[in-house]
Amino acid sequence: MPNMRPDKNPMPHQDPQVRACNFSEVALGYTREQAIDEAQRCLNCKNMPCVAGCPVKIHIPEFIGRVAEGDFEGAYQIIAKDSALPAVCGRVCPQESQCEAKCIRGIKNEPVGIGRLERFVADWHNANATEKPVRPAPNGHKVAVIGSGPAGLTCAGDLAKKGYEVTVFEALHLAGGVLVYGIPEFRLPKSIVQKEVDTLKELGVKVETNMVIGRAITIDELKEEFGFEAVFIGSGAGLPKFMNIPGENLKGVYSANEFLTRINLMKAYKDGSDTPIMPLKGKKVAVVGGGNVAMDAARCSRRLGAEVYIIYRRSEAELPARAEEVEHAKEEGIIFKTLTNPTEILGYHNPDDPKDPRNGSVAGIRCVEMELGEPDASGRRRPIVKEGSEFDIELDCVIMALGTSPNPLIKATTQGLDTEKWGGIIADENGLTSRENVYAGGDAVTGAATVILAMGAGKTAAKAIDEALAKK
Ligand code: FAD
Ligand code: SF4
Numbered sequence: 001m002p003n004m005r006p007d008k009n010p011m012p013h014q015d016p017q018v019r020a021c022n023f024s025e026v027a028l029g030y031t032r033e034q035a036i037d038e039a040q041r042c043l044n045c046k047n048m049p050c051v052a053g054c055p056v057k058i059h060i061p062e063f064i065g066r067v068a069e070g071d072f073e074g075a076y077q078i079i080a081k082d083s084a085l086p087a088v089c090g091r092v093c094p095q096e097s098q099c100e101a102k103c104i105r106g107i108k109n110e111p112v113g114i115g116r117l118e119r120f121v122a123d124w125h126n127a128n129a130t131e132k133p134v135r136p137a138p139n140g141h142k143v144a145v146i147g148s149g150p151a152g153l154t155c156a157g158d159l160a161k162k163g164y165e166v167t168v169f170e171a172l173h174l175a176g177g178v179l180v181y182g183i184p185e186f187r188l189p190k191s192i193v194q195k196e197v198d199t200l201k202e203l204g205v206k207v208e209t210n211m212v213i214g215r216a217i218t219i220d221e222l223k224e225e226f227g228f229e230a231v232f233i234g235s236g237a238g239l240p241k242f243m244n245i246p247g248e249n250l251k252g253v254y255s256a257n258e259f260l261t262r263i264n265l266m267k268a269y270k271d272g273s274d275t276p277i278m279p280l281k282g283k284k285v286a287v288v289g290g291g292n293v294a295m296d297a298a299r300c301s302r303r304l305g306a307e308v309y310i311i312y313r314r315s316e317a318e319l320p321a322r323a324e325e326v327e328h329a330k331e332e333g334i335i336f337k338t339l340t341n342p343t344e345i346l347g348y349h350n351p352d353d354p355k356d357p358r359n360g361s362v363a364g365i366r367c368v369e370m371e372l373g374e375p376d377a378s379g380r381r382r383p384i385v386k387e388g389s390e391f392d393i394e395l396d397c398v399i400m401a402l403g404t405s406p407n408p409l410i411k412a413t414t415q416g417l418d419t420e421k422w423g424g425i426i427a428d429e430n431g432l433t434s435r436e437n438v439y440a441g442g443d444a445v446t447g448a449a450t451v452i453l454a455m456g457a458g459k460t461a462a463k464a465i466d467e468a469l470a471k472k
Contacts, residue, residue, distance in 0.1 A: 002040060002041060002042065002043050002044075003037060003040035003041045004041075005037075005041060006108075006109035006110060007109065007110045008038065008041075008110045008111070008112070008113040008116070009030065009034045009037055009038040009113060009116070011027050011028070011029075011030070011113075011116055012027070012028040012029070012030075012031075013026055013027055013028060014026050014028065016328075016331035016332050016333075019186065019332065020302050020303060020332040020333060021303060021305075022186075022303065023184065023185045023186050023303055024185070024186060025185070025186055025187070025189055026186050026187065026328060027091070029116075029119060029120060029123055030113075030116055030117070030119075030120045032070075035067055035072075035116075035117060035120040035121075036067060036068060036070060038067075038112065038113050038116065038117055039064045039065070039067035039068035039112075039117060040068050041105060041112050041113075042061060042064040042065070042068070042105075042112045043104055043105065044061045044064075044065060045061065045104050048060065048061055049102040049103065049104060050099040050100070050102050050103050050111075050112075050114060051099070052102055053098045053099040053100070053101055053102035053103075054098060054099045054452075055098065055450075055452045055453055055455075055456045056082045056083055056452060056455060056456050056459065057082055058078075058079055058082045058083055058099075058118075059078050059081070059082070060099060060114055062078050063075040063076075063078040063079050063117075063118075063121065064112065064114070064117055066078060067117055067120070067121060072120075072121055072124040072125070072128075073124075073125060073128070073129065075117075075121045076121050076122065076124070076125040076129070079118060079121060079122070083118075083452075083455065084150075084153065084154045084157045084158070084196070084455060084458075084459075085150060085153070085154070085196055085451070085455060086118050086119075086121065086122035086125075087119065087122035087123060087126060087192045087195075087196070088150070088179060088188060088192060088193065088196065088451060089115075089118060089451060089452055089455075090115055090116070090117075090118035090119025090120070090121075090122050090123075091115075091119055091187060091188050091192075092183060092187060092188055092451055093115055093118075093450070093451060093452050094322050094450060095114055095115035096322065096323060096324075098452070099114045099115075100112070100113075100114050100115065126192070126195060132202055133199055133202050133203050135202070135203055135204045136160070136161060136162065136163040136203075136204075137163055138163050138164075138165060138204075139162065139163035139164060140165075141163075141164050141165065141229055141230075141469045141472075142164070142165045142166075142167075142227055142228050142229055143159050143164050143165070143166050143167075143228060143229065143230045143231070143232065143465060143469075144166075144167055144169060144222045144226075144228040144230075144231045144232070145166060145167070145168045145169070145231075145232045145234060146168075146169050146213045146219075146231065146232065146233045146234060146235050146410070147168075147169075147170065147171075147177060147233065147234035147235040147236055147442075147444070148168050148170040148175035148176060148177055148197070148207065148209075148234075149176070149177020149178055149179065149234055149236050149442060149443070149454060150177065150178075150179065150442065150451045150452075150454040150455045150458065151177075151232075151234030151236075151441045151442025151443070151444070151454040151455065151457050151458040151461075152168055152170075152177065152232065152234030152442070152458060153168070153175070153176075153177075153196060153197070153200060153458070154454075154455040154458030154459050154462070155232045155234060155439075155441070155458035155459070155461050155462045155465075156168050156200055156205045156232075156458075157199075157200050157203065157205070157462075158458070158459055158462035158463070158466075159462050159465060159466065160200065160203040160204050160205045161203060162466055164465075164466075164469075165204070165206075166204070166205045166206070167205075167206040167207075167208060167228075168200075168205060168206070168207045168208065169208050169211040169213050169217075170207065170208065170209045170210075170211060171210070171211065171212040171213075171235075172209065172210070172265065173209050173210055173265075174209065174265060175193075175197045175207050175209060176190070176193040176194075176196075176197060177234075177236055178236065178443075178451075179193045179451070180193050180264065180265060181260065181261045181264055181265040182257070182260050182261070182264065182293070182296070183264070183296060184260065184263070184264055184296050184299065184300055185264065186299070186303070187296070187325075190264075212409070213235070213409075213410065213413075214409040214410050214412065214413035214414070215409070215413075218413045218414065219231050219233075219410070219413070219414045219417075219435075219438060220414065220415060223437070223438075229437060229469055229472070230437040230438070230439065230465045230468065230469060231437065231438045231439070232431070232439045232440065232441070232458070232461050232462075232465065233410060233425060233433070233438065233439070233440040233441075233444055234440070234441060234442045234444060234454070234457075234458060235406065235407065235410055235444045236406070236407075236442060236443045236444055236454075237404045237405055237406045237407075237423075237424075237443035237444065237447050237448045238257060238404055238406075238407055239404055239405050239406065239407045239408070239423070240255035240256065240257045240258070240400065240402070240403075240404050241400075241402045241403045241404060241405065242255070242400055242402065243288070243342065243400065243402060245342060245343060245344055245345065246344045246345065247344050247345030247346060247347055247362075248345060248400070250345055250347045250360060250361060250362050250398075251278075251360050251361040251362065252278060252361050252362035252396055252397045252398065253345060253362060253397075253398045253399075253400065254277070254397070254398070254399050254400070255399070255400050255401075256287070256289070256293045256294065256296070256297040256399050256400060256401035257293075257404060259277065259297055259300070259399050260293070260296060260297060260300065262275050262276075262277050263277070263300050263304075269304055278396070278397060279304075280301055280304040280305055280306040280396075280397065281304065281305030281306070282305060282306075283305075283306045283307070283396035283397060284306065284307050284308075284309070284393075284394060284395045284396050284397070285298075285301040285306040285307070285308045285309070285395065285396065285397040285398070285399065286308075286309045286310075286311050286342075286365050286393065286395050286397075286398050286399070287301070287308065287309070287310050287311065287398075287399045287401055288311045288312075288342055288398065288399070288400050288401060288402060289310075289311075289312065289400070289401030289402050289403075290310065290312035290314070290318070290319040290320055290321060290338075291319075291320040291321050291401065291403070292320075292321045292322060292325055293401045293448075294310060294312075294321065294399075294401035295310075295321045295322075295325040295326065295328075295329050296325075297399045297401050298310050298329055298334045298399075299328070299329055299332060299334065301397070301399070302329075302332050302333060302334055306396075306397070307335070308333075308334045308335065309334075309335045309336075309337050309393065309395075310329070310334060310335070310336045310337065310338075311337050311340050311341075311342060311365070311367065312336070312337070312338045312339075312340065313339070313340065313341040313370050313383045314338065314339065314370070314372065314380065314381070314383050315338050315339055315372060316336065316338050318380050318381070319338070337367070337393075339369060339370045339371065339372070339383070340367045340368070340369060340370065341367060341368055341370050341383065341385070342365050342366065342367050342398075343366050343367065343368055343390070344365070344366040345362060345364075345365055345366075345398050346362070346363045346364040346365060346366060346392065347359075347360060347361065347362065347363055348360070348361045348362070348363040361396070362395055362396055362397055362398055363394065363395070364392050364393055364394045364395050365392065365393050365395050365398060366390060366391075366392050367390070367391055367392070367393065368385050368386065368389050368390050368391075369385075369386040369389035369391075370383040370384060370385060370386060371383070371384055371386050372384070403447075403448055404443075404447075404448050405422055405423045405424075405447060405448075406419075406423040406424055406425065406443065406444045406447070407423075408423055410425070410444075411423070411425070414435065414438075415435075416434055416435055417433055417434060417435055417438065418433065418434035422447065424444070424445055424446065424447055425440040425444050425445050426445075427439065427440045427441065427445050429460075430460060430461065430463075430464035431445075431457060431460055431461030431464055432464060437465075437468060437469075439461040439464060439465055440461070441454065441457025441458055441460065441461045442454035442457050442458065445457065
């Protein structure tokens with residue numbers, strides 16, 4: 001008999017007061033008993049609606065069935081057939097709009113905690129499994145992967161398992177893409193990403209860091225001079241957008257990407273860091289935007305001791321961030337100013353002392369209140385300025401989290417690579433671009449999206465590359 005408890009087993013968390021001052025993981029994970037109890041809530045539905053909601057089609061009821069029996073390694077092996085990064089996805093996938101949104105138990109009560117169970121299984125495997133991955137016999141073909149985010153890592157892993165000699169070229173000094181430079185430690189511990197990268201290396205994948213393709217080597221050189229028969233571009237979408245309002249060039253204005261990279265990758269908050277950010281203890285910070293990136297920047301600022309505002313032009317109902325992230329941000333004391341739009345970042349100017357070091361720094365932000373009108377092309381209600389509603393907030397730092405687009409470097413240095421006007425690489429349903437044997441996937445193609453979609457694209461391209469090179 002299934003367990004008909006209406007609600008999910010709650011996820012144990014660090015206390016909000018405590019975690020607002022540290023970078024340790026917020027969610028602590030299920031115990032063995034909680035995992036088995038949660039798994040017993042699954043009805044093992046014959047038509048498996050949850051699987052239809054999963055972008056990589058993990059055999060969800062099958063893995064949950066194994067958890068219910070206490071066979072955690074068996075559960076892991078089922079997930080691993082379809083997902084290369086279960087410990088990552090169990091933490092950051094938006095399950096509430098994917099598998100869990102389709103779960104039958106969710107119609108009347110809370111859905112089964114599929115994401116929490118995935119995380120439990122992956123963590124159990126990482127803590128207990130001792131078998132090393134077996135390096136397959138080489139098949140004599142060489143493939144280059146550009147970028148080590150979820151798209152690149154998945155493509156590299158799938159090809160390496162088939163015996164390809166794969167080299168991943170990564171621009172930064174550490175592999176992992178957004179998983180290491182964007183998503184903070186308190187949501188996704190970096191040791192988890194490192195373990196995934198180490199597993200790929202054990203499979204024979206070479207990872208070349210500090211290699212900016214388009215600067216150090218071009219794609220044409222990779223193919224013609226270095227003998228790579230196929231190239232997969234998984235270079236992401238790391239170019240930040242700004243609002244083009246006055247004051248965006250003041251000292252103390254950051255893009256969220258730069259801010260998070262300095263904190264996550266360069267540990268800018270530690271004394272003696274090579275790439276420091278301004279001290280935020282006791283300061284006031286505004287993060288402009290309402291997505292996951294905005295929540296991450298806000299919660300990092302809070303952990304560095306700042307009073308933090310989220311400024312978002314639509315209402316709370318339209319916030320694009322995961323509901324869980326919004327809830328966590330609120331619990332940590334972040335102040336939400338919704339239906340608010342900045343019009344100018346105000347600078348400090350001391351007329352009596354031109355040498356005052358504060359001159360040219362952020363002093364505040366001018367905003368207008370908004371109200372919601374008719375739905376726009378995105379289907380969301382259009383924000384309209386409320387007449388006469390202008391007001392100022394005193395601040396020390398502004399972080400712009402308004403979205404990103406692909407960096408134009410690869411396009412600019414690769415002959416005949418077609419892109420969309422906004423910079424996305426054009427690729428067919430198998431990831432093939434306008435260049436022969438050059439494939440692309442993830443945010444570089446779609447624009448900023450999700451980890452699981454990037455992984456799905458890496459998987460699809462690996463299959464297509466395998467089919468194309470097998471014909472050679
Ligand atoms: P990326 O992860 O961006 O990796 C691309 C890699 O390519 C980078 O390492 C980059 O340095 C490298 N690169 C770029 N150009 C070159 C070059 N010329 N040569 C060599 N290397 C190059 N998604 C979720 O599902 N859930 C979340 O909770 C979530 N939170 C997020 C929080 C933040 C702060 C951000 C920024 C994104 C978040 N996302 C989230 C989105 C998700 O992380 C991305 O959709 C996903 O990482 C895209 O994967 P990718 O492999 O396409 O690119
Ligand atoms: Fe289990 Fe929900 Fe999937 Fe049904 S829809 S099999 S209850 S997880």
